[in-house]
Amino acid sequence: MPIARAARRTAVRLGALALTGALLAACGSSPDSPSSDSAGGKVTITVDLFGSFGYKEAGLYEEYEKLHPGVTIKQTDTEDEADYWKSLQTRLAGGGGLADVQGVEVGRIASVTQQQSDRFEDLRKYGADRLEGQFAEAKWAAATGRNGEVLGLGTDVGPEAMCYRTDLFRRAGLPTDREELARRWATWDGYLELGRQYKAKAPGRSAWLDSVGSLYSIMIGQQKERYYDASGKLIWENNPALREAWDHAVEAAEDGLSARLDQWSPQWNQAFAGGSFATIPCPAWMLGYIKGQAGEAGKGTWDIARLPGGAGNWGGSYLSVPKAAKHKKEAYELIAWLTAPEQQAKLFRKQGNFPSATGAIDQVADAKDPYFSNAPIGRIFGEAAKAAPVQVLGPHDQNIAQQITNALSEVERKGVSSEQAWSNARKGVENTLG
Template identity: 80%
Template sequence: MPLARAARTAVAVVLGGALLAACGSGPSSSDGAGGKVTLTVDLFGSFGYQEAGLYAEYEKLHPGVRIKQTDTEDEQDYWKSLQTRLAGGGGLADVQAVEVGRIASVTQQQADKFEDLKKYGADGLKNQFAEAKWSAATTKDGRVVGLGTDVGPEAMCYRTDLLREAGLPTDRDVLARKWATWDGYLALGKQYKAKAPAKSAWLDSVGSLFTIMIGQEKERYYDASGALVYEDNPAVKAAWDASVRAAGDGLSAKLDQWSPQWNQAFSSGSFATLPCPAWMLGYIKGQAGEAGKGKWDIAKLPGGAGNWGGSYLTVPRAAKHKKEAYQLIQWLTAPEQQAKLFRKQGNFPSATGAIAAVADATDPYFSGAPIGKIFGEAAKAAPVQVLGVHDKNVADQITNALSEVERKGTSSEEAWSHAKKGVENATG
């Protein structure tokens, strides 16, 4: 969370609640209001901490601590704002989230802007996380700049009512067999289009199709040496070509992800399927609301397992309450809290101890889908991805170009040239 993730501008949510006496020592510094500390947490998308009740639980366990969250819908907007504040040194929260596609930029170029969490005892947490998750937030000289929240194992979310109306099967196992490959998925999309309900497309956007497909690859935009290789990577070309084909066949609703129109489409039925990392479950619930309960289901992803997204919580050097901020992120990313978050919101754990604990999880909102099994198997099979300094920037430029293909009818060749120019500008 990611990704993830509903106004596009930051909305402050003050999370109060009764501060009940409990175990644990009080904070070491205060805001001067009766010894209370207000910890500021700045996120993007839908991390789900508030919705799962974790902030309220933490406040009860730590009398004198209050948590104030700000949340920006679009990660690109969030990152631009964070870069401005890091450059100026002001306006930073005690806790700042970083998307996995940005973490290499932090470790390689901005580590001096963030606290080394080892000074607060983070070394003792290493065995709690998957090796790839931990190492991605560790600099070459051994500094730890963030603690992992979730990972993004991928599946396919779909609307059973819309598929039924189009005469297609709705059983998750049957669909998994029919769309075992991406060619099978797109062929089924053509069948859906022929009998689809009015104003309903097969998928939300070809950008999301590209993103989920490329998430199945170990090497995408960079190789292990840190060199940009996206132009010559056959996996990038295959995902691009499939996305262009989907646009040409009219299978997309042409909705830019995270836009207001996309948000509204969750309740209007504008698309029948949505390539779906685990963290997307909470987002769907938030946008579709109670009216969507039981209309959605989840099946295995075409083409094998992959990963899209996952995030980190960091403490900036300019944070006001560094020690208390670390104590909060340590608690939020602990296995017990990660397991609770998955059961309530769908964010799949990066803490190894939590993965076994959620293996039997099901979700009534998604027609009782065995989310622990589906996403657990995907997480085990997903490749450990090579992350580059500008990983997210490259991905954004490519999906922006694909948006031109589906919305403006731009040719594949011209759109690819725009993507390359955008990458050149973004990577310097």
């Protein structure tokens, strides 16, 4: 989701929570007893998310409510994860306005486990430790605190591919076969060269890709170490892999290959239906987002091919229960059901969110998506998920990434030089981290 979703989803998702002992006492009951406002067997579970998790769209809430008479699920969501996280931190500090379930983006999960573990429920008290075997090892470990606390259950992961508009490719005289394209853009240099060819014959006013920020995000998602090393040391400024992603994004901006759209903005959303760009680097969770924005008219005009430069991961999320939740036990039961292999498999087939539950991955290996020209999404994203590196996560990954993409936007939209934009990114990171 979203991302953006990060997912995104991003593009591209995260959360954490805090309160005092007095407030906890005021919230009421022990973990195994119903809270005061669930009398009569009726309870409303509140869920606060960002981007596109897809539960409502896939009918999973409705299914859960039928299986659990008396339970009503009420979801609120924020499109932009950065806005969501900022609002969540404000509510955590004040101790009020928190949902029973809060979404947490993978780029923030280290902040939860390393800095805010006292603000989340340790889900082991509800039996979460029995679920460890159903998740990919890296997904489970990332939400585990220093003392073994289970602070969230994994939803999806974000294996990466390239989504593209076959109708625009044809009009520009480019091939549309996904296997041929995968060979043509086996490297990022090949991808940008094909973009220059597209620009020379681009139909209408369409661009090669949506934004250089999405190019940077997808490239950095191919790296094991991005902003921190395994010891927890900040390395982003001297990381050659990060500079390579930066340089390619700058090159795309300077060559005029971008539609210069801010991801998650209203203009970006409208561009999916308007044909403003021909390609978009897409983690699996973005498929549902594209469908929602492009609508029924976009069916069959999109396809998916392997990503340039090898496999990577961008995004993926967790569902957590804050200490301030009114219905902790019921919230845990809901998130355990939503993240079970059967539900993750359903979600992928309907929305494209790739499972983090190992049993679900096997179930979706043969999945195809009619919306995306019957692309074999189970195979494409499954292979990417298996080959993607296990990423080193740090407490401020998402904040650093935001400052870098902000700086790249200055290159893209204002013509700021790469050197000046890098300096601005450095200052932004320093101010953010204090």
